[in-house]
Amino acid sequence: MNINELFKELPTTSISDVLGGLTNLNYNIKPMQEQDRIAGRAFTVTIPVGDNLTVLQAIREASPGDVLVIDAKGDTTRAVAGDFIVGLARAVGLQGIVVDGVIRDVEGIRTLNFPIFTRGTTIAASSKYGGGKTNVPISAGGVSVHPGDVIIGDVDGVVVVPQGREQQVAEEARGKIAQDQQRELDVSGNKEAALRYLDKVLGISKS
Numbered sequence: 001m002n003i004n005e006l007f008k009e010l011p012t013t014s015i016s017d018v019l020g021g022l023t024n025l026n027y028n029i030k031p032m033q034e035q036d037r038i039a040g041r042a043f044t045v046t047i048p049v050g051d052n053l054t055v056l057q058a059i060r061e062a063s064p065g066d067v068l069v070i071d072a073k074g075d076t077t078r079a080v081a082g083d084f085i086v087g088l089a090r091a092v093g094l095q096g097i098v099v100d101g102v103i104r105d106v107e108g109i110r111t112l113n114f115p116i117f118t119r120g121t122t123i124a125a126s127s128k129y130g131g132g133k134t135n136v137p138i139s140a141g142g143v144s145v146h147p148g149d150v151i152i153g154d155v156d157g158v159v160v161v162p163q164g165r166e167q168q169v170a171e172e173a174r175g176k177i178a179q180d181q182q183r184e185l186d187v188s189g190n191k192e193a194a195l196r197y198l199d200k201v202l203g204i205s206k207s
């Protein structure tokens, strides 16, 4: 089963619950557009602050369907990509971009309809001297990301599923969702049931 199928309709929140919240990227890394969603293998790149030549190298080397994860050290002063670079990523068939840094050309990127998770936007461009590394373990948003890890992103943020654990995590997340849905159903619009639940959780016993 491909990654997209496996994680279809699984929210990042349920995946986080299964993984104990330990592999969630910093909450500032958010989708540019509410409907953006990604589920795919990471192709990683780390760059020096303010220089994005190695991002172009990564786009050249990554495979279709990959999610490009860029360790830009959280820098918010220089854009790691704009609409031109995002257009290149889209043209070679990448699925989306996650950047621990910022981007620019918001208007142009919106029209591309390509999912991007970022700390935000700025105006200044990066230089193009190089000096980064592709396809190596990186740190993004406070989390280690290895090439081939699974990256899931939605409106709540981005979570990493370590490679090799994807089947188990997806299965447990589905179980958790079913449990949560039942819990919601039990108390929905029912004051008695809501109070019973609260009393139970809070250890309040009625004598």
Ligand SMILES: O=C([O-])CC(=O)C(=O)O
Residues within 6 Å of the ligand: 052, 079, 080, 081, 082, 083, 084, 085, 086, 104, 105, 125, 126
């Ligand atoms: O060229 C750059 O480094 C950033 C940019 O404006 C683009 O990708 O459109």
Ligand SMILES: [Mg+2]
Residues within 6 Å of the ligand: 082, 083, 084, 105
């Ligand atoms: Mg531009």
